[in-house]
Amino acid sequence: MKELQHLNKYFLKYKTNLIAGVIITIIARMFLLFTPRYVKKVFIVIEQYFANSISTEVFKAELLEAIIYIVGAAFIGGVLTFFMRQYIINVSRYIEFDLKNEIYEQYQKLSLNFYKKNRTGDLMNRISEDVSRVRMYAGPAIMYSINTITLFVIALIYMFKESPSLTLYTIMPLPILSVVIYKLSKEIHKRSTIVQEYLSKLSSFTQESFSGISVIKAYGIETQTALNFETLAAESKEKQISLARVQAWFFPMMVLLIGASNLIVIYIGGMQYINGEIESLGTIAEFIIYVNLLTWPVATVGWVTSIVQQAEASQKRINHFLKIEPEIKNTVEAETEINGNITFKNVSFTYDDTNIQALNNVSFDIKEGETLAILGKTGSGKSTILDLIGRLYDIDSGSILINNKEISQLNLNNLRDNMGYVPQEAFLFSDSLKNNIKFGKENATDEEVIQAAKNAQVHKNITKFSKGYDTILGERGITLSGGQKQRVSIARAIIKSPKILLFDDCLSAVDTETEEKILKSLYKITQGKTTVIVSHRVSSAKNADKIIILDEGKIVQQGTHDTLIETEGYYKHLYLKQLSETSSK
């Protein structure tokens, strides 16, 4: 139960509802336990009537009174049970909601490294499956436990008062029932987890094959894919059947054990009646009702135990994530002003998951409003520089200064607010085009959205869609071309009008003519802003104030376009190659 203590703060938050729920549960059970005693009374009255010890009028009056009590108690008990569920189960839903938000907020705080180390499926599972299991503890488990304890205590008091020996015989099979249900619940849980795994395997498989349907068709492997699906579905079916086999034992076991208890009551009770140890047959009827009332709560002891065990395991997994400290933390609460001076001093950086040293002793300097272009072979560390400027990772050695201040000494939110980043692979959300652009500035007006799209040279494409800026992207919407996606992504970054703009090879999917147009409008927009452009094309770099060439994480050349085309090296080579490509077109 150690892990589940994490939920105590929520129980405290909803204590009023919980306490009300507990009190209502206790009262509801008290009313429920009225019935057996009045049934016994009915038996006694009938016995007295047949023994001629009471008149017909008294018999009728007593019978009516008992019926009114039984019906009244059942009605009140029913209404209270409704409120019991309303209070306790609702609390578990509130806790489920709070816990999901807590986990999601933590996910948002965690650094990129966390996402590299954990699979998406695992992250999703903790926020859905695991939280659902914990909810079963916070709601049903608590409700059934209070229910069982109350029923048991009150019923046992009544039963002992009637006949201690009959009570002992009657409750004898109940612990067996509890153990059997516990074992069954555990086995059911084990098998349903496997079934669940197969279901997610099946849905991942189908989702992937639908997403990659064009590749499947192009390679003509439909039959093979269908065969793989069939194999997976057959395994899944086997697991479902094995689960159903265990589940099928649940109710027969309950019926068997209730039957055994009833038989004991009738047999022992009958013997005691014959021997004159109990005064009325009504006692036997009363006990039979107790047995039936107690069976379900006793069965739930086993069920609740397995729920608590599962919840504990799930909460342990959740706590593991909740306890992870974000690697990149905002240590400065005060607002820090960000201008665009960026300095790298002997920066080295190694990705800790791959142990690849991406940057080795890199130093450069960009003044506010300047443009830096970074070129170099693939894998040379260009994107890493952009990630480090955005402080997505902390460096191993050296220092990165922005505003002449260590990057770690800046307010992280201010830093990122003042930054517009266009990634190498544009990611657009399944939302309207307008909202995808506004993502960079939530309160942007329609005019600002259009202007940003115009500057990114994508406005004309957007107006050609019948729904224009309201066109929905993603699975159920249209799919943009690679170049269109890149330009929407550029519009998203420039609408913010940030101090620092980072473009990561984001013009690779557009033709040189469109690139030229975008560069022209970017030239105007980036005036006064510090801009870093990562590219493989000289055309994107030639107007930069400074160009650096990276090779295996080291700066091997730096200068301006004019100086670099005069110097033997990567840049001149690239320039000549691209120049000949353009002239041969």
Ligand SMILES: Nc1ncnc2c1ncn2[C@@H]1O[C@H](COP(=O)(O)OP(=O)(O)OP(=O)(O)O)[C@@H](O)[C@H]1O
């Ligand atoms: N998230 C990451 N985790 C681990 N290693 C990484 C990660 N990102 C990049 N690397 C490695 O670091 C090195 C530099 O990568 P980086 O993405 O900075 O290169 P790049 O110059 O931008 O390449 P490209 O031109 O292909 O985009 C590569 O060897 C790469 O495999």
